[in-house]
Amino acid sequence: MWKWLHPYAKAETTYKLCYRLLPYFSWLAVITLVSGSIWGLFYAPSDYQQGDSFRIIYFHVPTAIWSMGAYTSMAICGLIGIVWQIRNAELAVYAIAPVGAAFTFLALISGAIWGKPMWGAWWVWDARLTSELILLFLYLGVIALYNSFEDKRTAARASSILAIVGVINVPIIHYSVEWWNTLHQGASITKFDKPSISPDMLWPLLLNISGFLFVLAALVCLRLANQILINDARRPWVKAMVSEKTNKAEQSKNRATLADKE
Amino acid sequence: MLEVQGLTCFRQNRCLFADLNFVLSEHQICQIEGPNGAGKSTLLRAILGLFRADEGQIIWSGKSTTQQAELFLQQVFFLGHKFAINSDLTPWQNLEFWSALNPTQNDDFASALTKVGLTGLEHIPCHSLSAGQHRRVALARLWLTNTKLWVLDEPFTAIDKSGVQLLQQRFNSHLTSGGMILLTSHQDLSQEFTQLHTIKLTDNTGEII
Amino acid sequence: MNNLSTSKPLSYWSAFKSIFIREIKLAWQKPTQLVQPVVFFLIVVTLFPLGISPAPKTLQMIGPGVIWIAAILAIMLVVERLFRQDFQEGTIEAWLLSTVPMSLLVGAKLLAAWFISCSVLVLITPVLALLMNIETHVIPALMLSLMVGTPILLFVGAIGNALTVGLNQGGVLLSLLVLPLYIPVLIFATSLIEAATLNMSYTGQMSILISMLLVSCFFAPVAIAAALKNTVN
Numbered sequence: 001m002w003k004w005l006h007p008y009a010k011a012e013t014t015y016k017l018c019y020r021l022l023p024y025f026s027w028l029a030v031i032t033l034v035s036g037s038i039w040g041l042f043y044a045p046s047d048y049q050q051g052d053s054f055r056i057i058y059f060h061v062p063t064a065i066w067s068m069g070a071y072t073s074m075a076i077c078g079l080i081g082i083v084w085q086i087r088n089a090e091l092a093v094y095a096i097a098p099v100g101a102a103f104t105f106l107a108l109i110s111g112a113i114w115g116k117p118m119w120g121a122w123w124v125w126d127a128r129l130t131s132e133l134i135l136l137f138l139y140l141g142v143i144a145l146y147n148s149f150e151d152k153r154t155a156a157r158a159s160s161i162l163a164i165v166g167v168i169n170v171p172i173i174h175y176s177v178e179w180w181n182t183l184h185q186g187a188s189i190t191k192f193d194k195p196s197i198s199p200d201m202l203w204p205l206l207l208n209i210s211g212f213l214f215v216l217a218a219l220v221c222l223r224l225a226n227q228i229l230i231n232d233a234r235r236p237w238v239k240a241m242v243s244e245k246t247n248k249a250e251q252s253k254n255r256a257t258l259a260d261k262e
Numbered sequence: 263m264l265e266v267q268g269l270t271c272f273r274q275n276r277c278l279f280a281d282l283n284f285v286l287s288e289h290q291i292c293q294i295e296g297p298n299g300a301g302k303s304t305l306l307r308a309i310l311g312l313f314r315a316d317e318g319q320i321i322w323s324g325k326s327t328t329q330q331a332e333l334f335l336q337q338v339f340f341l342g343h344k345f346a347i348n349s350d351l352t353p354w355q356n357l358e359f360w361s362a363l364n365p366t367q368n369d370d371f372a373s374a375l376t377k378v379g380l381t382g383l384e385h386i387p388c389h390s391l392s393a394g395q396h397r398r399v400a401l402a403r404l405w406l407t408n409t410k411l412w413v414l415d416e417p418f419t420a421i422d423k424s425g426v427q428l429l430q431q432r433f434n435s436h437l438t439s440g441g442m443i444l445l446t447s448h449q450d451l452s453q454e455f456t457q458l459h460t461i462k463l464t465d466n467t468g469e470i471i
Numbered sequence: 472m473n474n475l476s477t478s479k480p481l482s483y484w485s486a487f488k489s490i491f492i493r494e495i496k497l498a499w500q501k502p503t504q505l506v507q508p509v510v511f512f513l514i515v516v517t518l519f520p521l522g523i524s525p526a527p528k529t530l531q532m533i534g535p536g537v538i539w540i541a542a543i544l545a546i547m548l549v550v551e552r553l554f555r556q557d558f559q560e561g562t563i564e565a566w567l568l569s570t571v572p573m574s575l576l577v578g579a580k581l582l583a584a585w586f587i588s589c590s591v592l593v594l595i596t597p598v599l600a601l602l603m604n605i606e607t608h609v610i611p612a613l614m615l616s617l618m619v620g621t622p623i624l625l626f627v628g629a630i631g632n633a634l635t636v637g638l639n640q641g642g643v644l645l646s647l648l649v650l651p652l653y654i655p656v657l658i659f660a661t662s663l664i665e666a667a668t669l670n671m672s673y674t675g676q677m678s679i680l681i682s683m684l685l686v687s688c689f690f691a692p693v694a695i696a697a698a699l700k701n702t703v704n
Contacts, residue, residue, distance in 0.1 A: 082697065137651040144647055148638050151274045153314065157701040158634050162648060165630055165694055169652050172683070176655035183662060234275050312564055312703055335570050344561025350500055351493075362489035363569040363576075365481055 011228045012237045014088045018225035022218055029214035036207030044201050053117040058204060060110035062212035063103045064128070067135060068170065070100030070216060074142070075167030078160030088224075090156035091231060093163050094146045095223035099216055101139035107132050127181035131174050138166045152231055263287050264309075264411060264442065269318030271301060271308050278304055279463055282318070288410075291433065291443040291455050296463030302446040303343060303415050305463065309444070310340055310413060322411075336365060339409040341417060345400035349389040353380055353399040356388065360403060367408040374405040377428070394420045404432055412436065414445040430454045486571040487579045494583030504552075508545040509591050515541035516599050527604045534603035535613065535664035536657075539620075541599075542592060543653055546621060547646055549588045550628030553580075554636045554699065563699050573696035581626055581692065589621040605668075612667030616660040619680045626691035627652050633698035656683065 007013045040058035074096040081089030111129045112122050123129070142159045149155035232238050269282040278301030286292050294302045307313035309320055311327060320327040322334040347356050357371045375384050378398040388396055397420050404412075412433075418426050426449070433443055433455070452458055498505060519537045520530060557563050566576045593614055600610045631649035638644065663676035 134651050134654060137647070141648040141651065144644055145634060148635070148640070148644055151704065153272075154637075154701055154704045157314075157704075158698065161630075161694060161698050161701065162634060165627075165652070168690075169655070172655045173651070176658045180658045180662070231275070234272075234277060310568060312567060314704055332570050335568055338568065340564070340568050342561055342564060344559070344564065346561040346565040348493075348497070348556070348560055348562065350497055355493075355496070359489055359493050360565070362486050363481075363565065363571055365570075 009084075009086045009088065011088060011232050011235070015225050015228045018221040018228075022221045022225075025214050025218035025221060029211055029218055032207050032214060033211030036204045036211050040201075040204035040208060044204055045198070051117075053114065056110050056114040058208045060107060060114055061205060062209040063110060064107040064132060065209060066212050066216050067100055067104040067107050067132065069213075070096050070103060071135060071138065071163070071170060072167060074100060075163045078163040081160050082157065082164070087153070087156070087231075088228065090153075090160050091227040092220070092224055093142070093160050094156060095220050095227050097139055097142045097146070097159070097163075099219045099223065101136060101143065103212070103216065104132055104136040104139060108136065125181070125184075127178040130181070131177045134173050134177070135170065138170070142166070263323060264444070265321035266309060267319045267321065269305070269308060269320070270316045271304055271313065272316050273301070273304060282461075284459075284461060286411075286442050286444060286459075288440045288442055289437050290457055290459060291437055291445070291451075292459040292461060293451055294444070294446045294461045294463065295448075300463040302463055305461075306340075306413050306415055306444065306446060307342070310338065337410040339364070339403070339407045339412045341400055341403070341413070342415045345397065347388055347396055347399050349396070350387060352385045352387055353391075353402070354384045356399055357402060357406065361406060364403075365408060366406045368406065370406070371402075374402040375399070377405050378402045379425070394422070394425075397421065398425070401429065404429075404436075410441055412441065412443045412445070414443065416446055416448070418447055418449050481570060483571055483575060486569070487575055490576055490579035491583045494580055495587065498583070498587045505587065505591060508548045508588060509595055511548055512541050512545040512592055512595060513599070515544055516602060520602070530604040531606075531668075534600070534605045535609075535661045535668075537603060538596065538599050538605075538613065539616075539657055539660055539664075542617060542621060543624060543650070543657065545592060546588070546624040546628055547649070549584070550625060550632050550649070551642055551645055553584060553629050553632045555632075558636045558699075558702065564703050567700060567703065573699065574692040577629075577695045577699070578692040581629060581695075584625060584629075585622050589618070589625060592621055593617045608670075609664060609667045612673060613664055615677070616663045616680070619677070619684055620656050620660045623656050623680070623684050623687050624653055626687040630691055630694045630698060633695040633702065635702075636699075637702040656680070659683075 008017065037058060041055055044055070046052045046054070074093050077089045077092040077096065080086055081093065108129065111126075111132065115124055115126070115129075116122055142162050145162055146152075146155045146159040149158060229238065264286040266282060266284050270280045271278045282305070284292070294305060296302050304313055308315040308318075311320075311331065320334075322330070322337070325333060327334040346360070348359075351359070353375055354371055357374065361369065361371075372384070375381065378401050380395060380398055380402070383391065383395065388399060391399075401417070401421075417429060421429065430451075437443065437455075437457070516537055519533065523529060523533065554563065557566075567573060569576070596614050596617055597610055600607075600613055605613065628645075628649050631645045631652075634648065635645050659676045659679050663673040663680070666673040666676065
């Protein structure tokens with residue numbers, strides 16, 4: 001059943017696939033994000049309780065969702081890489097990590113921005129924000145581990161193992177932090193309750209959620225292609241590709257100079 | 263019989279050797295030569311599975327070592343650069359703990375240590391011994407092991423002339439009884455061993471002689 | 472003289488026992504290494520009253536958390552050294568080449584480390600409870616939480632050590648990797664102690680800690696084996 005995936009174990013095939021998919025993801029990202037954000041920021045009705053400040057959820061919720069989603073997919077890639085010995089999957093771990101970390105960071109910032117008008121403080125030890133903070137540390141750990149190794153294959157394998165260990169912990173951390181929060185709850189409501197969502201508010205949110213997914217996919221494609229290139233720099237297929245491109249460039253340069261002469 | 267097929271190793275994006283093929287049969291000894299950093303140790307480690315090769319297969323007795331690892335490891339003795347001697351334990355204890363993890367023919371640590379010239383030092387912590395004596399404790403294992411394939415990384419380092427002779431005698435007796443040896447060394451072994459094969463690792467690829 | 476066919480059979484149990492005994496012997500020879508984490512534990516706990524306030528009520532409030540955080544830091548010291556010597560001497564490679572499964576050998580080492588390091592940390596807790604003005608009826612709960620919790624910290628920390636032991640800087644990176652993973656243990660253990668302080672039942676937190684311990688018991692050796700195999704690359 002998985003035979004159609006076999007060619008993608010080769011670096012070159014995956015590299016080409018990344019670049020083929022990139023334009024689709026990028027355009028979809030732009031379209032959905034722009035339409036979702038404009039709709040959400042300007043046209044969706046304002047919330048009965050929170051006024052206009054709730055609009056930050058159009059950025060906070062998608063980034064938070066995909067920060068966790070990215071970590072899970074990173075761990076799945078790591079698992080595939082280790083169990084089936086596929087190098088591309090291990091490289092994908094390092095491709096996803098910084099993007100996921102950036103999303104987590106954005107989720108934290110947007111969460112803080114949301115928190116300020118609600119509770120008057122830039123940071124509250126709310127369950128969701130605390131979980132996101134710990135998730136950020138997990139991401140930074142994976143990135144730091146990868147960068148500490150000289151040999152990048154060893155690095156990729158190590159960060160895959162760490163990602164898998166981390167993903168087992170993510171739900172545990174999530175629930176333990178939530179539970180901790182209920183123990184130490186102050187008088188005010190500390191959960192980021194989604195306001196009872198009316199369809200006018202829901203659609204832009206869904207648009208933005210898909211938008212951020214496409215951004216994630218596009219960036220990961222780009223990064224994975226780069227990582228494959230970096231790691232295979234001395235291999236014959238890369239050298240062939242480089243010389244092919246140099247030849248093409250020279251040919252077009254020659255044609256240009258010939259055209260000029262005429 | 264050990265078969266290496268199409269072995270390719272990269273280290274930090276540098277190709278050490280590509281598409282290396284050779285066969286090692288019983289009674290044969292093979293020496294891997296090459297300048298420092300050419301990848302001799304990496305080749306040994308890749309054969310053992312300690313280093314992840316990029317491409318290639320290692321076949322032992324007709325079965326791939328990745329699929330039948332236990333079958334292969336049961337028959338292998340390895341002495342690497344770092345020879346797994348704990349300096350806080352005595353030579354006797356070191357041999358004891360080693361033999362719990364590896365197939366041995368007997369428990370005669372005393373005679374093994376005598377063979378390598380460490381009589382009287384069996385129960386002194388290894389950190390009190392010299393570097394050469396340290397090595398001899400590891401080499402004592404050669405008289406205890408009963409595996410077929412010996413993989414040795416620079417076994418003659420820090421060993422004096424009589425020690426070298428002793429080792430070569432041991433190698434010969436191992437080869438006669440059907441064993442195989444794969445080693446790296448800067449020494450010239452062609453005098454002692456008639457059935458010597460060599461693999462030369464140069465900058466790019468290995469040549470087999 | 473050299474018989475390639477006979478050998479005494481390799482028993483997994485005797486290999487396991489042999490590694491366990493080896494670790495105990497090695498630890499016995501270096502008693503200072505045993506004592507260092509304990510003294511560190513003590514010193515860190517002492518810093519808190521000095522840095523915050525020695526008022527009895529304050530100490531009682533922050534006591535369980537402080538002791539647990541200090542325990543976490545002390546375990547980090549233990550865990551940092553876990554595989555270092557074995558890696559440098561080539562013992563890890565020897566273990567990888569043995570026909571005995573690596574997870575079993577790693578498990579033996581972890582079990583020995585549990586006995587050696589965690590027990591001494593737990594034994595000193597009554598003294599620390601005294602320093603932090605924790606009521607006597609809470610001390611059993613405190614010790615219980617450490618007894619169940621410190622092995623979890625040890626096993627998870629060992630994974631981090633196995634990943635980084637081949638690197639030069641190791642130490643700080645290890646803390647970055649492992650401390651976030653300790654947070655659930657910290658949360659449940661401190662809540663267990665607080666429940667005990669209020670004379671409430673803490674079986675809920677205890678069962679969660681025990682299940683975390685069982686999960687890490689079974690999965691840590693596997694993860695560590697994979698990490699060590701990668702480190703010797």
